[in-house]
Amino acid sequence: MKVLWDTSFPIFFSDKEATDGGAPSECDSQFHFDDTPVVALSTGWYNKGSRCLNNITITANGRSVVAMVVDECDSTMGCDGDxxxxxxxxxxxxxxxxxxxxxxxxxxxxxxGLDITWTEA
Structure with missing residues (x-):
């Protein structure tokens, strides 16, 4: 499994970027800041929102962190304005x-990019 971080991903903002636009998360229609441990799961793992607002435990680099699922990283669509x-x-x-x-x-x-494991918390 991989964990990816992408500065253009619209739901994670630094304080400066919060005023620049973007879309709220699918799970709660809120914006989430980079200082909060939150994730977006690829379409299959997102499972039509069944993991929304649930915590997962991510393990890598000899450490673990609990993060909340707030969005989908769409594996079926892309390369368009939406x-x-x-x-x-x-x-x-x-x-x-x-x-x-x-x-x-x-x-x-x-x-x-980092190899990880994750489980539902």
């Missing part, structure tokens, strides 16, 4: 906020 012209997510992605990366103690220059 998806910010981003390609579809692959089928095994956990797209994580910066708080997750920090909790896993991954150096910033290594953010981008």
């Amino acid at each position: 998806h910010d012209y981003q390609p579809p997510c692959v089928n095994n992605i956990v797209n994580a906020s910066r708080a997750v990366w920090k909790a896993l103690d991954v150096p910033h220059d290594q953010w981008g």
Whole structure:
């Protein structure tokens, strides 16, 4: 499994980016900030929203962190305006906020892709 972090992912904001637009999360129609451990799951794992607002435990780099599922990383659609012209997510992605990366103690220059395991918390 992989965890990905993408600065263009619209639901995770720094304080400055919060005023620049983007879409609220699918699960609760809220915006979530990077200092909160939240994730978007690829379409199959998102399972039509059945994991919305549930916590998962992510383990990597000898550490674990609990994060809340707040959105879907769409594996079936992309490359259009509704998806910010981003390609579809692959089928095994956990797209994580910066708080997750920090909790896993991954150096910033290594953010981008990391082998992980995750379970429902």
